[in-house]
Amino acid sequence: MPRKPRKGDVAADEAVYGAIRRAMHMGRLAPGTKLQEPALARVLGVSRERVRKALHRLVHEGWLTAVPNRGTFVPTLTVEEMRQIYDVRSMLEAAIVRRLSEGHGAAAAKRLKAHVAEEKAATRRDDRGRLFELSGEFHVLLAELCGNDELTRLLRGLLTRSTMHFSLAAPRQLTNCAGPHDHGDIADAILGGKPDKAAKLMLGHLAGLVTLQAARPPQHEPVDLPEAFRGIKARRNE
Amino acid sequence: MPRKPRKGDVAADEAVYGAIRRAMHMGRLAPGTKLQEPALARVLGVSRERVRKALHRLVHEGWLTAVPNRGTFVPTLTVEEMRQIYDVRSMLEAAIVRRLSEGHGAAAAKRLKAHVAEEKAATRRDDRGRLFELSGEFHVLLAELCGNDELTRLLRGLLTRSTMHFSLAAPRQLTNCAGPHDHGDIADAILGGKPDKAAKLMLGHLAGLVTLQAARPPQHEPVDLPEAFRGIKARRNE
DNA sequence: CTCCAACAGGATGTGCACATTTCTTGACGT
């Protein structure tokens, strides 16, 4: 007799999906780690099918790699693949900052200034965790300010994939982006209406990131799943 | 007693996935059409779970839209969404042709010339079907010539989503791109090493396409599923 | 002592049965 599902379970997949995604973002899961379904189901306290569906989704979105009859693994990005991702980011983000420099609304300017201010505040507080989040969101914010949802979604996927590997390599030692003042300079160029300067700064910024990551090969240490998901579990909010 | 699965079934999902994808590309499925699982399973001759998995994948990739407890539907792209897709394409493809114009190998030049020649041949033969394919592949080819797999995959997704709606609106009346000589001009600019000219031509080309599509609102006629999948089915090859 | 093969344990993949929700049809009341 199948157990009867509750009506609130519609958001459960999202919770499981978010939990795994969060664990990866926190750098708990090293590249090459095998995510086996029964163990995850036990740790997260949900059924195996729920975990299964979440894993499939993560695979389709490029977060994980699936090998038939073998399981799903945390992908080991090569230096070349990472370079390619940053290459695409360069194309898109150069165009983004160029466009924003050529014209943007007052609301956009306000949001941009607010974000830079928050980053500086986090830097002063030496709040690495918050700064890590903000650094990533800065690039998403620029896409959002273009008012193109498709662009935002695409860039978010690219960014998460690149920063994921970043956080895996050096969870809490480095910040997400090379220097927070980079973002401030880029914002200034945008607000000052200097397309070429903004684009040049952005390209330099991204180039700095890719060299920073290339110099830091990922470590191959085995991971204990229950330990990795300590304190994360599957929570409803987000 | 569960029926025992055969070892060749690992590629069956791909076949189902491809069948639905092909039906959409052929313009058989009008926007707003509901794809119900039992009917698809009967038509394609596979189990419902197989269809289910394929639909989920298509939803994750943005081809279909899922409403909880309601089903999955062929998305109705608004003019605004289409404009946004072409906007992102403009950013990427302008950067692509600019880069190719600034330098490319002999093999790249050869492939580019061959493609343009094939397009001209198809035009002379008045082979609309082949020209439709070639027109789309031209843009993918440019991405491939950059040697960036990530870029190619991204652009392919963008292109299929935009041309899908195109083929739905006018399956066999128009060609994929405005004029085949547009592609020839762009190729000439790339081969001649003129970045600005190539980028300008590409932007104009894409702008022409978006206006062409915007002037053609999709029709809302109900679709019969068995009729839509006539001759498509789920085949292994591809 | 090393290597290979058979075996056991476990993980993944898939069909199936049922609960829940939604849509449709029909009847009733205003």
Next chain:
DNA sequence: ACGTCAAGAAATGTGCACATCCTGTTGGAG
């Protein structure tokens, strides 16, 4: 006649039970 509501039917969502495959281990042979 029209709107409303209820009951039946169909579709979706989910847990479960195997079947298949992979992997690590153990035993024996060279």
